[in-house]
Amino acid sequence: MPTYLGQNQYGKAENRVVKITRDGTTHHIKDLNVSVSLSGDMDEVHYSGSNANVLPTDTTKNTVFAFAKEHGIESAEQFGIHLARHFVTSQEPIRTARIRIEEYSWERIETPGEDEHSFVRQGQETRLAQITYDGSSWEVVSGLKDLTVMNSTNSEFWGYVKDEYTTLPEAYDRILATEVSSRWRFNWSDDAQQAPDWEESYAQVKRHMLLAFAETYSLSLQQTLYAMGARIIDHRGEIDEVRFSLPNKHHFLVDLKPFGLKNDTADGAVYYAADRPYGLIEATVLRDGCEAKIPVDLTNL
Structure with missing residues (x-):
């Protein structure tokens, strides 16, 4: 064969996740844009079309939402660590997981009453995180x-x-x-x-x-x-x-x-x-x- 497969990855990009945590009448928002990229033993799906080692990208999307519910979102970095560890340790063909996250900030609108559930989107900056895990070591940026x-x-x-x-x-x-x-x-x-x-x-x-x-x-x-x-x-x-x-x-x-x-x-x-x-x-x-x-x-x- 005159060609060979080089570096490759796949996943689900830009999963928009909004998690509301209620502390009585005070609410907290985490608003993320999560992209999952997986790589590993994926030669055969490219060469023959066999999906035997492929975790569907729809599954990665579902995992993002399920983890937001099950584990919560303490921070963009910690959420990405939970996801990366899960994909690498739960699926043998997956050797490396890279999670990229954008976080959008909301500022609480102060009101005369006691309820604290109104917010305005902050326009200062977008927070970013990239977490990469290969089963033994982490790189967090x-x-x-x-x-x-x-x-x-x-x-x-x-x-x-x-x-x-x-x-x-x-x-x-x-x-x-x-x-x-x-x-x-x-x-x-x-x-x-x-x-x-x-x-x-x-x-x-x-x-x-x-x-x-x-x-x-x-x-x-x-x-x-x-x-x-x-x-x-x-x-x-x-x-x-x-x-x-x-x-x-x-x-x-x-x-x-x-x-x-x-x-x-x-x-x-x-x-x-x-x-x-x-x-x-x-x-x-x-x-x-x-x-x-x-x-x-x-x-x-």
Whole structure:
């Protein structure tokens, strides 16, 4: 046979699961988008069409919903761990399970009464998690996307290379804005280890990320990116690697001279928020001695 089967996987993508937990009149929401991907001894189904080793994707969908009911959803990471362990340990042909989860946040609407069951969807960011299990070791990568942040000052950009095509003026007081896409890899890999508190870890990583963005006097978005990643590594011992993809959401001073108006940062400037093209800054920050494992292209995680 002149061809052979390479890497392959299958599963059910984008299972939307909403779990309501009732604590008297106070309700709690977990809203997830769960994708299951399984791989293992699947050669024969590709070569001959035999489904003898195939767990139907409809079954994986049903498992997601059943586990949400039976085990609850403590966190995106813990839910993914339950699922991955089940698929690998319950089906001999399945050697590796990868669970990808997006979590959508809801904020409670405070009302005059005692009932707490009304919510508004938060628009800050989407939480992410990917859990991979091969029967002996774990890899857990958490993250977020669509977290838009801005510093209205304390940012400069000057001293860069200039050639015959350079028209960008140097900036000594500019807006720095970006839409953060980030993933971070945990050093927890063995059931014998104490697992992190996934909810607390996510909250603290986001907190340190935002504090570093706010507190760094930025001479470049690259400098800010590194400060964000380094602060996370320094403060969160459970994390060995952080990767960022940061589009520079450019804000340019509008030329108001034709209207006889002065427009500078010292006197309440007016900016044009450019949609595209945009600078795209990407990098990984690692704990000393650790190897990079998060893919460069975060869309493939």
